[in-house]
Amino acid sequence: MKKEEIIVKEETLDPGDWEAMKTLGHKMIDDMFAYLQQVGERPVWQQIPANTKQYFKDALPFQPQTPASIYEEFTKHILPYTKGNIHPRFWSWVEGGGTPLGMLADMLASGMNPNNALGDHAAMYIEYQVIDWSRQMFGFPSSATGILLSGGSIANITALIAARNNFNKNIRSQGLHALNAQLVVYTSSETHTCVQKAVEVIGIGSQYLRQIPVDENYRIRIDLLRKTIANDKQAGLFPFCIIGNAGTVNTGAIDDLDELASISKQEGCWFHIDGAFGAIPKLLPEFEATLAGIEKADSLAFDFHKWLYVNYEVGCVLIRDGEAHRNAFSVSANYLLSHEKGLAAGPEPFSHFGMELSRGFKALKVWMSLKEHGIEKYQRMIRQNLQQAQFLANLIQHSNSFELLAEVSLNIVCYRYNPGNLTDNDLNTLNKNILMQLQVQGIASPSYTLLQGRYAIRVAITNHRSRRKDFEILITETRRIGEELYKNNYSLQI
């Protein structure tokens, strides 16, 4: 009997024409390099036209399209309307600009495409090495553990989960019912909102996040912290964690971390630091006193994608007590058991240190960047940004009709245009309109905050492409727009 031949048509997602794909890839790289080289010549931001926004709503595609035509759509509709954080005059929120080698590293990592959860392969070792380098940067002991995460928010949450699960070993199995105490977390009123989310997510409730008032330089009031802790204890509550700021998001204020470390010790509290960007100057000897106490923290959250300029996204959490870290997250499962040999051997799975299982190879861009520049170059870049903040503050203080709204203790400058004889309310409207015009006209992209009810144009400098002339342009243009708006009752056509 003749065997029936079944023809099975099998497919793959790899290109039918590798040569064409390679040519397109080379073109993309050439285009992106040209784009990066000319970044400062383009507007920092431009409004997305209505028809482009409509294009973003096209329906789910069922039919194929050539990669070349998709790339054409990218260059036409996506690339021009970028956020602008790679531009030399971008100083909004706290954002880094990435680097060309970081871009290439992401391409290499994506090409290898390892799932960096577990196993005996190079990406695991590179991430462990980056964690080790992070320990060295911040003076953590070699027994400390860590993990790379999407950013500061998740790093803060990861630290607080570890703190909570370390507080009582039964919390993992029984939940907070294991306690007959209400836990309380202490931090300043300037702390980033991700900490509130973290306190909510770990089941403590934001009602038990004490946001202690700050002094005139936006640092936590230590006297009020002590008083609040004493009151809470008297009321039968349980102080369990103190969170210090190394660089607040509004003004860059650095809490008295050393003092917070010793209060935490006295009170038996876990001491966590949110150092998303402001922990980075720990690399500079001149910050030894200001940032003293970081090395004493039980946990530290910081970002590589902000003031270490690594391409999005990558943050990190370090936890002093590696056992506490592991005990907070590790679970055993038959399908995840380690072996002595083969792929299932290798270093400890990263799932022991956080919520994720599948994870990308974000360590590669950090590893390549740190090797490319060396810490000494980063020290110079961070110092350069700090000096630019002082340069800008100086320009403001020596310009008529400008006002500095907060002490410049780090890399954040908050100012307003103030021609005189206006109420705070009018100044708020005027400065908000100035900011919108600076962005709409594509000149510069600072952001904003309210400081004691006063609208501040806020310049956060974590930008390795900014030059002093960029800050001069900012001030000249703020004045030009301010004068124009003032003459037009604060409003211009947008």
Ligand SMILES: *Cc1c(COP(=O)(O)O)cnc(C)c1O
């Ligand atoms: C940016 C920032 C965060 C959040 O970090 P992401 O990387 O954006 O998740 C937390 N705290 C401070 C002080 C920040 O500046």
